[in-house]
Amino acid sequence: MDAIFISDLHLQDSRPELTDGFVRFCETWGRKTQQLFILGDLFEVWIGDDVASKTSTVVQNSLARLAGAGVKLWFIAGNRDFLLGKEFAQPAGLHLLADGCIEKIAGNQVLLSHGDVYCTDDVEYQNFRKTMRDPRWICAFLQRPAAARQQMAAALRQESKAKGSEKAMYLMDVNRAAIDAAFEKAQTRLMIHGHTHRPAIHTHNVRGQTCKRVVLGDWGELGWMATIEGASTQLLKFPLLAPEQVSRCET
Ligand SMILES: [Mn+2]
Numbered sequence: 001m002d003a004i005f006i007s008d009l010h011l012q013d014s015r016p017e018l019t020d021g022f023v024r025f026c027e028t029w030g031r032k033t034q035q036l037f038i039l040g041d042l043f044e045v046w047i048g049d050d051v052a053s054k055t056s057t058v059v060q061n062s063l064a065r066l067a068g069a070g071v072k073l074w075f076i077a078g079n080r081d082f083l084l085g086k087e088f089a090q091p092a093g094l095h096l097l098a099d100g101c102i103e104k105i106a107g108n109q110v111l112l113s114h115g116d117v118y119c120t121d122d123v124e125y126q127n128f129r130k131t132m133r134d135p136r137w138i139c140a141f142l143q144r145p146a147a148a149r150q151q152m153a154a155a156l157r158q159e160s161k162a163k164g165s166e167k168a169m170y171l172m173d174v175n176r177a178a179i180d181a182a183f184e185k186a187q188t189r190l191m192i193h194g195h196t197h198r199p200a201i202h203t204h205n206v207r208g209q210t211c212k213r214v215v216l217g218d219w220g221e222l223g224w225m226a227t228i229e230g231a232s233t234q235l236l237k238f239p240l241l242a243p244e245q246v247s248r249c250e251t
Contacts, residue, residue, distance in 0.1 A: 007194025021240030040078025040114030049087030067093020115195030
């Protein structure tokens, strides 16, 4: 495999089965690819590299083993783990990439993103995102004691959950025009992202060109991945307990 893409695992101490599934995934599929791209929300929450958890330690070790085996590992931050930085990434062998970067993989130019930046219909969320990504806000947050950060993160999560349940379905999805504009700006015909938890392959017609958008799914009983092998791109799902039993998702 030239490359595998995953996102939205939402790993957390309270769901050890997800972490077990991730470790198993690394030991099976991770060994069959040259590159592994993690497109955000690997963790349910990340309040700073200085606060380790049982989960983060297991994940870091698992990634480091893969990196040691020669697999190139890449990470784009999600809205849950955008504070993940070098202190965690370096020992894991993980290279940090910017959201919206274009990578050349097996001759394909691929636009990579977590995906939340394209949910432009949700103006309230985009404003919130802007605040959260402000370096001054980040700096002030990271200076707080771990317990205070934990409390803030839990409160924000609670608030976003409450708001999310009130929001119309279309607000939680990407905006088609925003995607088309991204394709046009990047001059690519392939995009892979996550975030929306709506795994599918979409086609977009941008200035007469057919572009393909692969949306990854969130991990639960099933795990999801996109693969690139030469000119072929696939969206696959597999049981977390038996990652070798993959099935193909066409649409
Ligand atoms: Mn997300």
